[in-house]
Amino acid sequence: MPIVVLTTAAGAPGATTTALGLALTWSGPTLLVEADPAGSSIASGYFRGSVDHSYGLLNLALGRTQTDLAQAILDESRVLDEEADRRILLGLAEPAQASALTSWWEPIAEGLLQLDAAGYTVLIDAGRLTQGSYPMPLLGVADLVLVMCRGTLSSAVRTQPIAAALHDVLERTGRAEQLGLGVIGQSDYGPQEIAKALRLPLVLRLPEDQQNARVLSDGVNERKFSTSALAKAYRAASMELTSTVARRRQVVGLEDTPPPQPAQPRQPAQPRQPAQADQPVAPAQPVRPAHQPSGPTHQPSGPAHQPSGPVHEQTPPRPGPQRMAEESGGPR
Numbered sequence: 001m002p003i004v005v006l007t008t009a010a011g012a013p014g015a016t017t018t019a020l021g022l023a024l025t026w027s028g029p030t031l032l033v034e035a036d037p038a039g040s041s042i043a044s045g046y047f048r049g050s051v052d053h054s055y056g057l058l059n060l061a062l063g064r065t066q067t068d069l070a071q072a073i074l075d076e077s078r079v080l081d082e083e084a085d086r087r088i089l090l091g092l093a094e095p096a097q098a099s100a101l102t103s104w105w106e107p108i109a110e111g112l113l114q115l116d117a118a119g120y121t122v123l124i125d126a127g128r129l130t131q132g133s134y135p136m137p138l139l140g141v142a143d144l145v146l147v148m149c150r151g152t153l154s155s156a157v158r159t160q161p162i163a164a165a166l167h168d169v170l171e172r173t174g175r176a177e178q179l180g181l182g183v184i185g186q187s188d189y190g191p192q193e194i195a196k197a198l199r200l201p202l203v204l205r206l207p208e209d210q211q212n213a214r215v216l217s218d219g220v221n222e223r224k225f226s227t228s229a230l231a232k233a234y235r236a237a238s239m240e241l242t243s244t245v246a247r248r249r250q251v252v253g254l255e256d257t258p259p260p261q262p263a264q265p266r267q268p269a270q271p272r273q274p275a276q277a278d279q280p281v282a283p284a285q286p287v288r289p290a291h292q293p294s295g296p297t298h299q300p301s302g303p304a305h306q307p308s309g310p311v312h313e314q315t316p317p318r319p320g321p322q323r324m325a326e327e328s329g330g331p332r
Helices: 015-025 057-063 069-076 095-117 153-171 191-198 210-218 229-252 321-328
Strands: 003-008 030-034 078-081 086-089 121-128 144-150 179-184 202-206
Touching: 003 015, 003 095, 003 153, 015 030, 015 078, 015 086, 015 121, 015 210, 015 229, 030 095, 057 069, 057 095, 069 086, 069 095, 095 121, 144 153, 144 191, 144 202, 144 229, 153 179, 153 191, 179 191, 191 202, 202 229, 210 229
Parallel strands: 003 121, 003 144, 030 086, 030 121, 144 179, 179 202
Antiparallel strands: 078 086
C-alpha cells in the first residue's frame, strides 16, 4: 500500500488537514503519523483535547522495548475509525521534545515499511522542511512526497524555495521522481500554473472548503462531514494516489501485497511417481526471485494487474531511511 509524506513551506497550507482528511476517507487499513517537529495539532484540534497524549510518537521512541517495530507502532496509535481500521500515531506534545526523536526516525521508518508490507496505507504529516529535527529518514521510504500549497500567489512564492531545496535533497538519493505538488483551492492562478512555476508535477488538487475543513482542524460539525463535497474530494484523491503509486511500483517490481491471511490447512503429501525410462525429464527452468518486502508477506491470489498502455514513469527503488539520512545532507 502507499506511503505518502505531506510537507510544507511557511504558513498554513493545509498539510495536516489534508493528511487527516485522507486518513478518514481512505479505503482499507490506514495509519496517519503526525511527525511534525512543531508538535501535534490534531490532539487539540480534531480530538479537542480528549485523547490520552501519553500514547504517541514520543512514548514509542522513549519506551520501546519490543523488537517488532510494526506492532510497537500500532500499540502506540489511537483509533480514528475502528470499523474501517483507521488509526493515528499522535505527534509531540510540544516542540521542545523534537530533539529526542533525532536518532529514532530511522527505526520508525523501518517499522512503517513493515506496516506497508502488511497492507497498511501510511500517511505522514512531516511539517515544515525549515524546522529543526525534520524527519528526513521518513522521506527515504515514501512512494510520494507532496509539497502542499494554497492556490494563491503569496503561498506559491513562499513554497518555491522549499520545493527547490527538497528537490535537491531527493535528487541526491535518486528520488526526485517521488516529489509532487498538492494545491488547495485557487485564485487568479490555477493549480497547473502554480505547478509550472514551482517546476513540480501536480499530483493532488483539492477544493477550498473552510466550513467543512473546520471539522478536521477544530472537531466541529463532524456528522455532516462524511457527506460533504470535501469528503468526496478526499475519497477521489485517495483513489488517484493509490493508482499513481501502484503504477510506479509495477515499474520497479514492488507490487502491493494484500494483508496477511490465516494459514490454510496443510494437505497430505502425495507420493512421488518415478519418471518413466522412455520419457526424458525436462531440465528445471531458472526462476527469477521476486522482490521481498521487509515485513510479513502474503502471496497474491491472482496475477498482478498490468497497465493497459506503456508506463512512462521510471522510478528507482526506495533507498531506505539510513541511506536517505546519510546522503541527503539536509536541505540546502
